[in-house]
Amino acid sequence: MSSVARLDVSELTAGYVAGMPIISSIDVTVGVGEIVAVIGPNGAGKSTLLKAIAGLCHIESGAIHVDGTEVTGIRTDKLTRSGIAFVPQIENIFRSMTVEQNLILAGRRCDKQASSHVEKMLSLFPLLKKTYKKRAGELSGGQRQFLALAMALVAEPGLLLLDEPTAGLAPIAGQEVLSILREIANPGVGILLVEQNAKAALGLADRAYVLADGHNQHEGEARAMLSDPVLGEIYLGGRRRGDHAAKPV
Amino acid sequence: MRKVNLLSPRAALLSLLLPAIWISPTSTVLAADCETKIGAVLPTSVDWGRPIAETAQFAVDLFNESGGVKGCDIDMVLRDSQVDPKIGVDAAKALVDLDKVPLLLGAVSSGVSMPILTSVTVPSGVMQMSCCSSSTGFTDVAAEGKTNGLWFRTFATTRNQAAVAAKLVQDKGYKSVGIFYKNDDWGQDIGKLVKADLEKLGITVTTSVAINDAQPSYRAEVTEALKTKPEAVYMALYPAEGISVTREWVSLGGTQKMVVANSLKSDEYRDGVGFQYLSDVIGHDSAPPRTDSADSFTAMYKEKFDSEPNGPGLPNIFDAVMISLLAMEAAPELTGAAIAAQVGKVTDPSGTPVNADAAGLKEARALLADGKSLSYQGATGAVVFDANGDVSAPAVAWTFTEDGTAEAAYYPLADVDTFIATLSK
Amino acid sequence: MLQSLFDGILVGSVLALGAIGLTLIMHILRFANFSHAELLSLGAYFALTFDAVFGAVSNVLVQKLPWLSVTWSLACAVLIAMALTGATAAIIDLLVFRRLRRLAGPLTMVFASFGVSLIVRNVIGLVYGLRSTHYNNDIVFAMMISADPLLLVKADQIFIMCLALVIMVALHLVLTRTSIGYTLLAVSENPTLAQVNGINLGATVRLAWMLGGGLAAIAGFCYALNNQLSPVMGRDLVLSLFAAAIVGGIGSIYGAVLGGLIVGLASSLALIIIPAGYKPAIPFLIILATLYVRPNGLFGQSR
Structure with a gap:
């Protein structure tokens, strides 16, 4: 198993409307137990990349392999029933349903007994125990993000796709969310993480990709990137230099 | 015009499906070499409107065969109202302005007849006679003196x-x-x-x-x-x-x-x-008169069209045409007001009764030439108009x-x- | 007053059954389906047909249910009608709406739904004739429960109310206790997230059509039992159904129930205040008033 990457994206060109790609020729790999961050300016195509992998975009060309099996163009619900979990940035929980119903619904997509998995999630996220019978729409931002993570993990995926899990959260809540990811990755789950907060993401990740204008710009060890002065200037909170600032697509 | 409204949804559908059928104003016998035009606005594009127009033309032909108006044949210019007030008014305008008709027959629905009356015929001094409009609104308009005595109908009102x-x-x-x-x-x-x-x-x-x-x-x-x-x-x-x-x-x-x-x-x-x-239900309805003249219309209609005159308004349009043409014959000049003034003379209850057939029309001409008044006996019986141009019915x-x-x-x-x-x- | 309340609740419960399916489909597929009301007619006529079939097959089935004017054969026919109407709804989606969802915008879908409703209405007229009919030609006389205040009630009407209540409770249990219910709720709230959670969107949409169609059949049957069957009954009901769905908030099943009751009660009670000639304006007024105060309806969520 360990020789095959959890996720192998090669030469992927995709968008929302046929003939109008948002990302082009993207290459990304995520190994077993590896946390990989995708950073880049707004409109770089980071979210589109995740959605394309999750089967929610129109794929023009390229290939996606998960655990060595090609999954390019496979319907989302089939993908997410076979080991991939995707947490969208917003509207990632069912607000009209209770926490319990959300978890049961999410757990239904794996064949195993759902209730034991739900139990496991409650021990992983003890916060959710207190709000178990509450409507998800009444949860705080941090609680919602934990619920969304729990919904993704309840089916025991091999690959977790996270779209800006800290967006809109208070800094402390954001830290809490990120800190749990290492725990998740340890048993071998591959995590592909898209983040605006590049510093935090690189601090956590093993490797990282920089995307701009829908293209691969840079790839490398996360720690190395953190200390790269040029990248630091552009993406990690330093002052922007006009020439290097990426234009929104 | 109850029955007409009852049919209308289907009729309207039919009118969409079928191309409008044009009834050519052919006169079977052209007795005279001069022609006098009159106008008619009738819903010829709906299935119940066509027989009305055909009956009108039938009456015109009968009148022409018996000698026409003042020796001239009547040419009835027929336009389709499509049961639409706007189209009806446009048609009436064209007849009055372009064809210069002094007399307009129509329309069928009260909703079409009314705008024609108030915006076309009365302002132009043209006489209008409808076969089928039943609304009491006309009575009110006439009672207010707004029709200048130019409005008549041969259909009993609501x-x-x-x-x-x-x-x-x-x-x-x-x-x-x-x-x-x-x-x-x-x-x-x-x-x-x-x-x-x-x-x-x-x-x-x-x-x-x-x-x-x-x-x-x-x-x-x-x-x-x-x-x-x-x-x-x-x-x-x-x-x-x-x-x-x-x-x-x-x-x-x-x-x-x-x-x-x-x-x-x-x-x-x-x-x-x-x-x-x-x-325990009892209903009311208007009835054809039980007179000889009504029976003779039925006989003539059957001979011509090979069917009973069962459609709505058929006897009424027949009488509307006959009375109008007799009034034209009696009128000193062919203007709307002059013709309208003679309607009373040809439907005078104390006048000499005349029937609406070839013999009757001949007799009518002779009586009118002598300056005598007639009591027209038609398909709806002895027609008598009141001061508002309304008729009653059995x-x-x-x-x-x-x-x-x-x-x-x-x-x-x-x-x-x-x-x-x-x-x- | 008491009579108007009773009548309003009766009409309202029938409207609620019809509006549930409408609101589900409107929410899941994001378009105003004007042909939904025709499913009520279809269901009512399917029941009429199979009532005749069962009645001819067995003498036992011609017996009436105790107290009611409904025969056993009609009761069985309603079950068949539900299944058939649900299947028809799914087939219409397959033939018309599914293609358009891929190729065209929501406005096209709305126009297509107008077209579908015309086709269904005219086919019903062609097959069954344009005249109105009844399941039972004998008029069922109402019992006077009270003379002052006046309250006249038919056993059939109590039956309709109970049936509507039972179906709504059953639907509530299905939606809140079963995984099918979760699936429907999830898809109606967020189709993308539902897919991400392993839900087959196409299958769920089909399920929603079948459920909506089945409920429409029941609603059509109840309406026809209390009033009459006519090919234009869908047309007569469509505005009230939309008013119920909009008042309740598009997508909210409980909102549709409440909306149905509000529209039914308002139409019934309003005649105490206003002349009968203005009655058709009432559903419009309710829609306007609701949208003015709560643009997303009583139970609706903003998007």
């Missing part, structure tokens, strides 16, 4: 039917009545008239409830009427909502003593409600039977007129 309805209630001895009326021009008209007539007769009207088209349920309306506990009900409805209202009414324990308008004289209504609940009362309807009573023209006169006092 007023006439309302009076008969009141008479039926009175004859049945009902002391209090609830009214359901269709919420359209016709229904509002007759509902209001019946209410006024009943009250004049000393009969209590407990409530008057408007019934709208196409409502999912009429329960609330029926409940409102039920609360007033009338001894009998009067219904001026169409079968579609009439069935719902009647069934709801009966099921809630409302009285089965009902007086209904001619619009419910149909198998659809009888079968829809169930005959067993309609044994009526029948009818009841439902196992397999249709049966006549319960016939009210000749004189009886109807006498009764209306007592109501008007």
Whole structure:
């Protein structure tokens, strides 16, 4: 198993409307137990990349392999029933349903007994125990993000796709969310993480990709990137230099 | 024009499917070499409008064969109204402005005839005679002096039917009545008239409830009427909502003593409600006159078209044409006002009776040449216009039977007129 | 007053059954389906047909249910009608709406739904004739429960109310207790997230059509039992159904129930205040008033 990457994206060109790609020729790999961050300016195509992998975009060309099996163009619900979990940035929980119903619904997509998995999630996220019978729409931002993570993990995926899990959260809540990811990755789950907060993401990740204008710009060890002065200037909170600032697509 | 409205949804559909059928104004015999134009605006593109136009042309041909007007043939220029007020007005304008007709026949629906009258014929001084418009609105307009005596119709008004309805209630001895009326021009008209007539007769009207088209349920309306506990009900409805209202009414324990308008004289209504609940129903309807002249029209029509003149307005358009042309013959000049002034002379009850056939028309010409007045005896009997250009008509009362309807009573023209006169006092 | 309340609740419960399916489909597929009301007609006529079939097959089935004017054969026919109407709804989606969802915008879908409703209405007229009919030609007389205040009630009407209540409770249990219910709720709230959670969107949409169609059949049957069958009954009901769905908030099943009751009660009670001639305006007024105060309806969520 360990020789095959959890996720192998090669030469992927995709968008929302046929003939109008948002990302082009993207290459990304995520190994077993590896946390990989995708950073880049707004409109770089980071979210589109995740959605394309999750089967929610129109794929023009390229290939996606998960655990060595090609999954390019496979319907989302089939993908997410076979080991991939995707947490969208917003509207990632069912607000009209209770926490319990959300978890049961999410757990239904794996064949195993759902209730034991739900139990496991409650021990992983003890916060959710207190709000178990509450409507998800009444949860705080941090609680919602934990619920969304729990919904993704309840089916025991091999690959977790996270779209800006800290967006809109208070800094402390954001830290809490990120800190749990290492725990998740340890048993071998591959995590592909898209983040605006590049510093935090690189601090956590093993490797990282920089995307701009829908293209691969840079790839490398996360720690190395953190200390790269040029990248630091552009993406990690330093002052922007006009020439290097990426234009929104 | 009840029957016409009943048919209209299907007719309108047909008119979409079929190309408009143009009736060419062919005169079978061209007796004279001069021509006088008159105009006609009729709904030729709907299936019930075509026979009306054909009958009009038939009357014109008869008149031409007997010698035309002042020695000239009449050329009836026919335009389609499509049962649309705007199109009707445009057609009438073209006839008046381009063809310079002094006389316009039409239209059928009151809603089309009225704008033509007020915006085309009266301002241009053209006489207008309709076969089929029944609205009492025309009576009001004429009474206000706004028609300048240019308006006539050979169709008895709603007023006439309302009076008969009141008479039926009175004859049945009902002391209090609830009214359901269709919420359209016709229904509002007759509902209001019946209410006024009943009250004049000393009969209590407990409530008057408007019934709208196409409502999912009429329960609330029926409940409102039920609360007033009338001894009998009067219904001026169409079968579609009439069935719902009647069934709801009966099921809630409302009285089965009902007086209904001619619009419910149909198998659809009888079968829809169930005959067993309609044994106490009496209805009113206008009736063809039982005179020789009416029979002779039927005979002539059958010979020409090989069918009974069963469509709506056929005797009425025939008489409208004949009376108009006789008035033209009598008029010193062919202007609308001059022709209209002679209508009274050719429909004078004290004049010499003449029939609407070849012999009668010949006799009429001779009498007019001598300056004598005529009493025209036509397809709708001895036509007499009142000061507002309205005619009266005989009526029948009818009841439902196992397999249709049966006549319960016939009210000749004189009886109807006498009764209306007592109501008007 | 009492009578108007009773009538309003009766009409309202029938409207609620019809509006549930409408609101589900409107929410899941994001378009105003004007042909939904025709499914009520279709269901009512399917029941009429199979009532005749069962009645001809067995003498036992011609017996009436105790107290009611409904025969056993009609009761069985309603079950068949539900299944058939649900299947028809799914087939219409397959033939018309599914293609358009891929190729065209929501406005096209709305126009297509107008077209579908015309086709269904005219086919019904062609097959069954344009005249109105009844399941039972005998008029069922109402019992006077009270003379002052006036309250007249038919056993059939109590039956309709109970049936509507039972179905709504059953639907509530299905939606809140079963995984099928979760699936429907999830798809109606967020189709993308539902897919991400392993839900087959196409299958769920089909399920929603079948459920909506089945409920429409029941609603059509109840309406026809209390009033009459007519090819235009869908047309007569469509505005009230939309009013119920909009008042309740598009997508909210409980909102549709409340909306149905509000529209039914308002139409019934309003006649105490206003002349009957203005009754058709009431659903419009309710829609306007609701949208003015709460643009997303009583239970609706903003998007």
